[in-house]
Amino acid sequence: MQIQLAQRMEAMKASEIREILKLTRKPSVISFAGGLPAPETFPVAEMQAVAGTMLASRGCEVMQYSTTEGEADLREWIAGRMNGRLGTSVEASEILVTSGSQQGLDLTGKVLLDEGDEVLCESPTYLGAIQAFTAYRPRFVEVPTDDDGMLPEELAKRLAGCRRPKIIYVVPDFQNPSGRSWSLERRRQVRDVASRFPVVIVEDNPYGELRFEGVARPPLKAMDRHGQVVMLGTFSKILCPGLRLGWIAAPVELLEKYVLVKQGADLHTSTLCQRLAADYVRGYDLDAAIGRIRELYRRRRDVMVAALERELPAGIRFTRPSGGLFLWVELPQHLSGRDLLVRCLEHDVAFVPGGSFFPNGGHENTLRLNFSAMPEPRIEEGVRRLARAIREMLADTTVPASA
Ligand SMILES: Cc1ncc(COP(=O)(O)O)c(C=O)c1O
Numbered sequence: 001m002q003i004q005l006a007q008r009m010e011a012m013k014a015s016e017i018r019e020i021l022k023l024t025r026k027p028s029v030i031s032f033a034g035g036l037p038a039p040e041t042f043p044v045a046e047m048q049a050v051a052g053t054m055l056a057s058r059g060c061e062v063m064q065y066s067t068t069e070g071e072a073d074l075r076e077w078i079a080g081r082m083n084g085r086l087g088t089s090v091e092a093s094e095i096l097v098t099s100g101s102q103q104g105l106d107l108t109g110k111v112l113l114d115e116g117d118e119v120l121c122e123s124p125t126y127l128g129a130i131q132a133f134t135a136y137r138p139r140f141v142e143v144p145t146d147d148d149g150m151l152p153e154e155l156a157k158r159l160a161g162c163r164r165p166k167i168i169y170v171v172p173d174f175q176n177p178s179g180r181s182w183s184l185e186r187r188r189q190v191r192d193v194a195s196r197f198p199v200v201i202v203e204d205n206p207y208g209e210l211r212f213e214g215v216a217r218p219p220l221k222a223m224d225r226h227g228q229v230v231m232l233g234t235f236s237k238i239l240c241p242g243l244r245l246g247w248i249a250a251p252v253e254l255l256e257k258y259v260l261v262k263q264g265a266d267l268h269t270s271t272l273c274q275r276l277a278a279d280y281v282r283g284y285d286l287d288a289a290i291g292r293i294r295e296l297y298r299r300r301r302d303v304m305v306a307a308l309e310r311e312l313p314a315g316i317r318f319t320r321p322s323g324g325l326f327l328w329v330e331l332p333q334h335l336s337g338r339d340l341l342v343r344c345l346e347h348d349v350a351f352v353p354g355g356s357f358f359p360n361g362g363h364e365n366t367l368r369l370n371f372s373a374m375p376e377p378r379i380e381e382g383v384r385r386l387a388r389a390i391r392e393m394l395a396d397t398t399v400p401a402s403a
Pocket of ligand 1: 100102103128176233234
């Protein structure tokens with residue numbers, strides 16, 4: 001029988017890169033490909049204690065269905081933390097607990113996008129957002145970025161040329177994939193440009209708390225004067241991703257729409273996981289735990305940056321992020337990240353080719369490296385292998401006259 005799939009499935013293709021990366025599961029491979037937090041930072045013993053007490057005292061309650069919006073005390077805690085740390089002024093009633101911030105992206109598409117609507121995003125942007133929004137069949141409009149973030153004049157130009165711009169999707173802190181963070185000035189400028197159009201700014205902020213140095217900049221959400229910013233947050237990078245806990249902070253009228261679509265998606269986020277997180281943050285020092293994560297990732301960033309500086313052939317540029325999990329490499333124009341990955345697998349090292357992070361294609365000469373998940377000696381060895389593969393490719397390829 002020929003099963004007739006929904007038309008949206010035409011745009012949803014299994015990524016060829018994902019298939020290649022399956023080869024990286026061998027223990028001999030040093031993988032800079034994933035976006036995994038370091039498992040040694042997970043609070044296993046603490047969670048065991050929290051779960052034991054919780055199940056003994058309220059086992060039936062925490063195994064029951066719950067409200068779509070989320071556990072009241074967890075919503076309070078999230079709003080309080082956002083306001084205290086980020087300078088926002090959100091109420092608990094403006095928080096919806098989600099199954100990871102990835103669900104926040106999918107629900108955003110469901111609430112806001114009709115086929116052909118425009119999603120403006122940084123170039124490059126987060127692959128998971130491209131995947132989530134693609135199901136709603138928008139047109140992606142990439143906005144050029146530099147080291148300070150999205151270029152406001154380019155955003156204005158593109159917005160003016162859009163027919164139905166709905167979403168500006170941004171990751172201003174330690175972006176996945178580039179590791180870049182926006183300057184304060186850029187944040188203000190982008191907010192000002194956006195305020196002239198009927199669009200929602202979706203500010204995705206999984207990495208803001210993972211700053212290794214320098215001064216934190218306020219999120220767009222804290223600068224929002226028109227109720228235009230929806231912020232996505234997550235416990236994945238500050239606690240552990242397996243809980244699948246994130247949140248949406250949005251003005252109440254919009255949040256009500258999110259609640260409606262979440263009901264249809266999964267009724268509510270796991271009661272058990274929400275209770276685990278709520279009891280954990282009440283009983284333990286989350287800030288101290290985040291401090292340890294930052295310290296570990298800063299060391300790993302330092303080791304990777306030093307190894308890249310030492311090993312890479314001249315003329316290859318890469319970012320030096322002040323936080324987060326990733327850095328971004330630009331190869332000479334004529335080299336392809338995809339070809340390099342194939343070659344790197346022969347050397348037992350892997351990364352994600354950067355072309356995947358551009359919804360409209362191109363930029364094949366780029367790559368994303370993760371520095372959070374590998375012990376330092378493996379990072380050094382992995383960079384040595386990567387550099388060897390690049391040198392081989394440079395030796396094999398002749399530069400086209402136009403390059
Ligand atoms: C920018 C960005 N947004 C969202 C997510 C999804 O995170 P989660 O669903 O675990 O909260 C990720 C994960 O890597 C990410 O990098």
